[in-house]
Amino acid sequence: MKAIALTRYLPIENPESLVDVQLDKPTPQGRDILVEVKAIGVNPVDVKVRAPKDAIEKAPRVLGWDAAGVVQVVGPEVSGFKAGDRVFYAGDITRPGSNSEFQLVDERIVGHMPQSLSFEQAAALPLTTITAWEALFERLHVPPAATASAKSILIIGGAGGVGSIAIQLAVKVAGLKVIATASRPESEKWVRELGAQHVINHFGDLPAQLKQEGFDNVDYVLILNDTDRHFPAAAAAVAPQGMICTIVENAAPLDVSLLKAKSAGFIWEFMFTRSMFQTADMQQQGNLLDQVARLIDNQVIVTTVNQVLSPINAANLRQAHATLEGGRAIGKIVLKDFS
Numbered sequence: 001m002k003a004i005a006l007t008r009y010l011p012i013e014n015p016e017s018l019v020d021v022q023l024d025k026p027t028p029q030g031r032d033i034l035v036e037v038k039a040i041g042v043n044p045v046d047v048k049v050r051a052p053k054d055a056i057e058k059a060p061r062v063l064g065w066d067a068a069g070v071v072q073v074v075g076p077e078v079s080g081f082k083a084g085d086r087v088f089y090a091g092d093i094t095r096p097g098s099n100s101e102f103q104l105v106d107e108r109i110v111g112h113m114p115q116s117l118s119f120e121q122a123a124a125l126p127l128t129t130i131t132a133w134e135a136l137f138e139r140l141h142v143p144p145a146a147t148a149s150a151k152s153i154l155i156i157g158g159a160g161g162v163g164s165i166a167i168q169l170a171v172k173v174a175g176l177k178v179i180a181t182a183s184r185p186e187s188e189k190w191v192r193e194l195g196a197q198h199v200i201n202h203f204g205d206l207p208a209q210l211k212q213e214g215f216d217n218v219d220y221v222l223i224l225n226d227t228d229r230h231f232p233a234a235a236a237a238v239a240p241q242g243m244i245c246t247i248v249e250n251a252a253p254l255d256v257s258l259l260k261a262k263s264a265g266f267i268w269e270f271m272f273t274r275s276m277f278q279t280a281d282m283q284q285q286g287n288l289l290d291q292v293a294r295l296i297d298n299q300v301i302v303t304t305v306n307q308v309l310s311p312i313n314a315a316n317l318r319q320a321h322a323t324l325e326g327g328r329a330i331g332k333i334v335l336k337d338f339s
């Protein structure tokens with residue numbers, strides 16, 4: 001089967017950083033399904049895993065943690081899928097990724113694709129949707145119904161892949177008042193179109209800008225970029241007894257004592273936790289993808305794809321990585337079709 005892989009960790013300008021290879025097609029065991037991959041999403045995690053270092057892989061390493069495709073064969077213990085089903089999923093960071101014509105994935109972290117979407121529209125969603133859903137409804141404990149209308153959330157990094165779906169879930173599913181951050185006219189336009197009622201600039205003074213927008217504080221803060229820079233402002237902006245969630249690693253220690261007087265909470269979201277630790281509730285990721293597929297098909301929320309490259313090959317994947325490395329992507333970049 002065709003795949004895109006690396007054996008060395010090189011700058012993305014180097015044509016050897018990601019190369020086209022031929023690999024053996026795997027066979028599903030246990031609860032795995034074998035998926036014929038039709039489209040892949042590209043995420044900052046791909047760039048972080050590929051980042052230059054001295055290590056050398058003995059066998060080609062396949063990255064990629066977002067796919068939409070068709071089930072070809074199911075393992076002997078699979079109960080939720082059959083050959084021919086259209087699926088979308090992020091997969092497991094500890095296993096070979098989706099940048100290959102065929103991929104094995106545990107059925108518990110797979111969703112049935114929205115019927116109204118093409119493969120490339122669906123491939124934009126899984127990783128960011130799992131992240132945003134878990135952050136909002138499982139880490140921050142936002143009620144998942146339109147009962148929270150008096151409550152507010154600051155989403156820092158609103159126009160990126162995760163922000164684009166988080167804004168929609170916060171507004172359309174939870175009924176929160178959303179203040180999103182964006183630093184450019186085009187990213188501001190994007191977050192407003194997705195439903196953000198207020199937009200402020202993440203390179204400015206966030207608490208001061210919130211006040212200008214009429215918010216003394218916010219009930220929730222979701223940090224989707226540069227935790228080191230934004231944590232103190234999040235601590236200043238969060239309401240007494242409010243909650244902060246971040247999805248981005250910090251480089252320096254975070255001063256959680258800033259939250260003590262407010263009895264405010266701080267929590268991480270890492271969307272690979274369930275698959276990495278094989279938690280008893282792994283199936284929840286498949287369930288939430290199915291729920292989001294229904295929200296898409298019922299036109300409550302929309303796909304976040306913004307750029308589609310074709311075919312799926314090393315040259316186009318290097319281009320997508322280079323764009324993400326720039327840190328200014330709006331929505332999602334997707335690649336479709338292996339030939």
Ligand SMILES: NC(=O)c1ccc[n+]([C@@H]2O[C@H](COP(=O)([O-])OP(=O)(O)OC[C@H]3O[C@@H](n4cnc5c(N)ncnc54)[C@H](OP(=O)(O)O)[C@@H]3O)[C@@H](O)[C@H]2O)c1
Binds near residue numbers: 131156159162181
């Ligand atoms: N923990 C997890 O499970 C998890 C899951 C997914 C992603 N992540 C991480 O979350 C981060 C965001 O992912 P993503 O897919 O949304 O990335 P992305 O699509 O590459 O994000 C691009 C956006 O980031 C904004 N941005 C750039 N610098 C910023 C800053 N200093 N502060 C706030 N926003 C800034 C830009 O907005 P402007 O153009 O308006 O400046 C741009 O629209 C990445 O570090 C990724 O690795 C973690």
